[in-house]
Amino acid sequence: MSEFLQFLFSGITIGAVYAMVALGFTIIYSASDVINFAQGEFVMLGGMCTVFLAAAGVPLPIAALLAIVITAGVGAALCKLAIEQARGASVVALIIITIGASVFLRGIAQVVFDKQLHRLPAFSGEQPILIGGATLLPQSLWVLGGAGVIVIALHRFFRRTLFGKAILAAAQNRQAARLVGININLVMLSSFALSAAIGALAGILVTPITLTSYDVGTMLALKGFAAAMLGGMGNPVGAIVGGLLVGVAEAMGAGYISSDYKDAAAFLIILAVLSFLPQGLLGARIRERV
């Protein structure tokens, strides 16, 4: 039992990170139909910028804040310099552009930072908490808390603010949104910046547990993508559910079967979802009106 609980804890922790990555996918997908494969690089940038700023003597909270701002800037630049320039290109072409951006950002990170593994100190000590015979790291609570705050804040933002509602309207029908005076370019730009900021926060919170390096983004993006697919692309609640499920499946697989196949869980989920449940668990079943 305590073994199961242990796997569950680590699954939920890493699942919360996948959920944040999946949320990033969801926001950009909603606003533009683009699946942004550079999402993982946002997570990497968040962690790496914080590590290097902290090493340069910036206090950790400020370093973290700066890292989020820098990453949001990179997200906005990606939208402005790559996606917006290709206006009118097909969605597939835009997705390929994001894959290119992902490779590009990884390359830049290799040059600007380095190729080493880095870690951050845990935010509130390393003393594990004992629950039912299993241990829970205090940092896990930070990750879960961070994910929770983001979910609530996003929900409020989309439900209550005019700008949040404008993004939702633009996601449903761009033509109609422009017509009532919504600036589509601004909606796109802010959805990229917002996704990048959320990715960066995830990267900062998880670095004390999983460590970070210039190339952690690829795997995180794929697993976040699996989570978003499982939950239903474009559905924020689905992103959270999908993220937690992928995380728990991975931890259980690693614990009970073999840790060699840890990464396989996410890919098995992608294959299963695409074959049997292409809309995901909570995805909208949209029927085109003819």
Add this chain to the structure above:
Amino acid sequence: MTLLRVEEMSIEFGGVHAIEDLSFVIEPGAIHSIIGPNGAGKTTLFNLITGLYRASRGRIMFEDRDIGGQPPHRLARLGLSRTFQNLQIFFRMTAIENVMVGRHLHESRNVLAHLLRLPAVVRQNQRTSAKARELLDFVGLADDADVAAGAMPYGALKRLEIARALAVEPKMLLLDEPAAGCNPVETQEIDHLIQQIAKTGVTVVLVEHDMRLVMNVSTHILVLDAGRKLAEGSAAEVRANPAVIAAYLGAQGQRELARAQG
């Protein structure tokens, strides 16, 4: 003051001159129609005026301001709104939500106040929803306010799109084939609605194939053929214009008409 002035405007798609050297003015008030055979460039002209296309030559002036190349959301701010030939509706929203989105430009955009749901924000939301209900009532959809747009019939969606366009409080409203695909009863309702809109002081510009509707409501008609102006004037003038008859019926039809009038 002239509301809309188009000067020597042209646009080509590949080698096709969709609009060629077109000039006309629209005075404020009343109902203006743009008619012409299929492919005459009517919808292209709408797309040029509303900023979806960019003219290759010429100028478009709205209230003496050059609006060429302005994006649609900027034009909405200046008082230009439209509906589409193929519906552009938020299908996953209810009818009233569709109209409320139309109030976008008239709402305060203070993020903090919205997040905290201050009393002013609550009042604003109430105002917006009251205004939307009023507009739904105006287009005859008062009972469908909380129905999902995706579940509404075609004729109702046509009117819903008009209500949303009116929510922007435009000075000029462009309607692209509002009666297309509607049955005679629905067409008559649209006919009535267009006259009601004009009475509120909004200048209506209409592209429509239903000649009975056009002749009935228009105070001014512009006839296009192959991207050029063919004729212009009141309904009676246009109807009597031989060039218009030729474009619509062909030379053969014209001879037959002449024989019939004998």
